[in-house]
Amino acid sequence: xxxxxxxxxxxxxxxxxxxxxxxxxxxxxxxxxxxxxxxxxxxxxxxxxxxxxxxxxxxxxxxxxxxxxxxxxxxxxxxxxxxxxxxxxxxxxxxxxxxxxxxxxxxxxxxxxxxxxxxxxxxxxxxxxxxxxxxxxxxxxxxxxxxxxxxxxxxxxxxxxxxxxxxxxxxxxxxxxxxxxxxxxxxxxxxxxxxxxxxxxxxxxxxxxxxxxxxxxxxxxxxxxxxxxxxxxxxxxxxxxxxxxxxxxxxxxxxxxxxxxxxxxxxxxxxxxxxxxxxxxxxxxxxxxxxxxxxxxxxxxxxxxxxxxxxxxxxxxxxxxxxxxxxxxxxxxxxxxxxxxxxxxxxxxxxxxxxxxxxxxxxxxxxxxxxxxxxxxxxxxxxxxxxxxxxxxxxxxxxxxxxxxxxxxxxxxxxxxxxxxxxxxxxxxxxxxxxxxxxxxxxxxxxxxxxxxxxxxxxxxxxxxxxxxxxxxxxxxxxx
Ligand code: SAH
Ligand code: SF4
Ligand code: F3S
Numbered sequence: 001x002x003x004x005x006x007x008x009x010x011x012x013x014x015x016x017x018x019x020x021x022x023x024x025x026x027x028x029x030x031x032x033x034x035x036x037x038x039x040x041x042x043x044x045x046x047x048x049x050x051x052x053x054x055x056x057x058x059x060x061x062x063x064x065x066x067x068x069x070x071x072x073x074x075x076x077x078x079x080x081x082x083x084x085x086x087x088x089x090x091x092x093x094x095x096x097x098x099x100x101x102x103x104x105x106x107x108x109x110x111x112x113x114x115x116x117x118x119x120x121x122x123x124x125x126x127x128x129x130x131x132x133x134x135x136x137x138x139x140x141x142x143x144x145x146x147x148x149x150x151x152x153x154x155x156x157x158x159x160x161x162x163x164x165x166x167x168x169x170x171x172x173x174x175x176x177x178x179x180x181x182x183x184x185x186x187x188x189x190x191x192x193x194x195x196x197x198x199x200x201x202x203x204x205x206x207x208x209x210x211x212x213x214x215x216x217x218x219x220x221x222x223x224x225x226x227x228x229x230x231x232x233x234x235x236x237x238x239x240x241x242x243x244x245x246x247x248x249x250x251x252x253x254x255x256x257x258x259x260x261x262x263x264x265x266x267x268x269x270x271x272x273x274x275x276x277x278x279x280x281x282x283x284x285x286x287x288x289x290x291x292x293x294x295x296x297x298x299x300x301x302x303x304x305x306x307x308x309x310x311x312x313x314x315x316x317x318x319x320x321x322x323x324x325x326x327x328x329x330x331x332x333x334x335x336x337x338x339x340x341x342x343x344x345x346x347x348x349x350x351x352x353x354x355x356x357x358x359x360x361x362x363x364x365x366x367x368x369x370x371x372x373x374x375x376x377x378x379x380x381x382x383x384x385x386x387x388x389x390x391x392x393x394x395x396x397x398x399x400x401x402x403x404x405x406x407x408x409x410x411x412x413x414x415x416x417x418x419x420x421x422x423x424x425x426x427x428x429x430x431x432x433x434x435x436x437x438x439x440x441x442x443x444x445x446x447x448x449x450x451x452x453x454x455x456x457x458x459x460x461x462x463x464x465x466x467x468x469x470x471x472x473x474x475x476x477x478x479x480x
Contacts, residue, residue: 001161004119004139006375008165009203012193017209017244018169024144026062030151034065040074041067044092045082047234047269048205049115051176051185052143053080056114058175059146072102076110076150081117083200085371092117096131103133110153112136114143116204118163122374132159139163140205144171167191167206172215182422182452183230183265184223188216188254192236193244194272196299197310198339198370198378201236208237208244213254220261229420229454230265233258238268239275252279259287264454265420265437266290270297273313273321281328292332293439294325301356302349305342308381315352322360333363333408333438340397341370341390343381350393354400361404363438367397402464409440409467412459416472417442419457421450441466 039060043053056078057067068074077099082088092113099111111134117123118139127134135153138146141164153160170190178184191206192199220231233254235241241251251268258266266289273296284290300306303314313321325332338353357365369390372379417436425431425443432446436457443466444457450471457469 002163003161004121004124004163005165006121006203009119009206010375011166012207019172019212019215020169021172023169023171024059024173024175026059026147030063030147032064033147033150033154034060034063034076037065037075038068038073039065039076039078040069040071041078041080042071042095043080043115044088045080045084045116047185047232048187048236049080049082050179051187051234052115052140054176054178054185055143055174056080056146058177059143061177062175063147063150071099074109076112077102078112078114081113081115083116083120083123083204083373085368085373087371089117089123093126096134100131100133110135110150112138112153114138114140116140116200119165119204120200120374124161124163128159128161134159137161137163139165141166141168144174167209170209170211172211180422181226182228182420183232184228185234186216186219186223186231187211187235188233188238188268189235189241193240194237194274195310197308197381198342198373198376200373200376203375205236208240210241210243210245212245213242213249213257216254217257217261220258220263224261224263227452228263229452230267231258231263233266233268235268236270237272237275239271239277239280243275250277250279251275252277252283255280255283255290256287259283259289262289264289267293267439269295271295272297273318274311276321276325278324281325285328291437291439292329293335293437294332295335295337296322296325297337298353298356298360299337299339300342300345300349301353302345303352305345305349305352308344309339309342309378315356319356319359331438333440334360335439336360336362336365338365338367338397338401339370340367340393341385341387343370343378343383343385345370345385345393350397354397357397357400357404361407362401363408363440364405365401367394367401369394406462406464409462412436412440412467413462414459416456416458417469418454419444419469420454421446421452423451442469443467444469444471446471 189210191208192202193208419434421434425433431443458472459469461468
């Protein structure tokens with residue numbers, strides 16, 4: 001048993017990160033572990049977790065498990081969890097309650113919890129004391145070892161907990177079963193060293209570890225061969241890419257080298273305003289295949305709160321960066337994340353946030369109420385703002401955000417924009433769906449041969465969260 005330890009997870013060392021190309025192996029005696037068995041996996045949280053799930057699926061299929069989209073039918077149920085806010089946590093415990101009923105009816109099913117919540121001491125303590133009927137708990141650094149963890153769990157009748165609190169090396173040979181045939185997640189770095197005072201990620205994902213550029217470029221080249229049209233470069237703080245490598249190679253170099261592979265579309269998330277350089281802006285402008293879409297979390301518009309959050313930029317420097325990006329890339333869409341109700345955020349502080357929103361008129365924003373996470377500095381800060389007040393601020397903020405989203409979308413009406421058609425629309429099976437270069441969701445009338453293609457679409461109607469359009473042949477984009 002290896003239990004999580006927050007103090008260990010907080011430590012950063014200068015130990016060199018090794019790149020291992022053969023750490024993932026499925027021993028012969030484990031290869032048939034999943035024969036005639038089905039797995040069901042539910043994913044919570046960010047793109048990083050979604051991509052981890054793609055790895056977990058491939059590992060399970062290496063052991064001959066087959067996927068089931070119906071939990072009731074599965075022999076193995078995994079919850080790949082997120083620890084970012086209390087409600088993510090509550091959803092998972094709610095789900096564990098449902099699965100308990102299933103396990104009572106079918107005691108032979110294997111139930112596991114993995115992902116960021118597995119890295120939290122409080123979570124594992126709660127599982128061991130209240131839900132020790134679970135079979136496995138494994139952390140974000142243990143994914144490559146899943147075959148062995150599963151074998152132990154299937155042989156023993158006791159709960160198997162394998163959570164490393166010190167990040168391991170970079171494992172380059174983990175297989176992947178991608179959800180899409182057209183767009184792919186590509187990790188460029190793991191972990192985060194920013195330690196924003198509210199955030200649990202540096203503890204659940206460990207220290208920043210950038211992948212070597214050649215592995216990233218080769219992965220992209222391989223994806224092109226397989227017919228992929230779009231890659232999204234993934235990291236908690238992609239602009240800090242390369243800072244931990246022993247070579248002089250930064251995010252702007254990586255972006256340029258990925259652009260030169262000629263993959264049709266490149267996206268990257270998430271950008272921290274702190275590390276966003278002029279060179280990066282210049283590279284995004286230079287290459288047509290780097291999409292004009294930037295997710296640039298603001299968190300707060302108050303310089304006082306930003307300081308307490310440990311974000312290391314001010315209201316003014318954020319606005320300056322925003323203007324620089326818009327000046328260089330006027331067509332780009334910029335989205336953001338905002339936290340309201342950080343400890344002791346005053347009405348004046350909150351109004352500073354509204355002021356930034358009014359100045360930037362974001363294309364869209366994810367907004368959250370501050371959620372204290374055990375082990376982070378902000379969870380210990382005195383807080384004199386009531387939840388009622390925080391909710392009221394969230395509503396005021398959302399109203400403003402929605403107004404600007406709508407305005408941003410309305411600029412598209414009648415314009416022709418490129419859309420990568422991904423498949424059928426979830427809401428209307430007679431329609432196709434895809435995203436514009438600027439990451440706007442569009443529902444389109446078209447035929448299935450167009451799935452996987454980048455087509456020109458004339459926007460015919462604007463809705464609150466999406467747009468409708470029709471495919472046209474004209475290529476004359478009208479600037480927005
Ligand atoms: N790496 C990204 C953020 C990843 S977490 C960045 O630095 O911007 C996604 C978002 O969740 C954050 O941008 C933040 O707005 C929100 N978030 C993180 N911790 C939170 C907390 N304790 N309470 C409320 N929201 C939080
Ligand atoms: Fe969390 Fe800050 Fe790292 Fe983003 S940059 S993952 S908010 S610590
Ligand atoms: Fe959640 Fe972990 Fe991502 S905490 S947001 S799943 S890195």
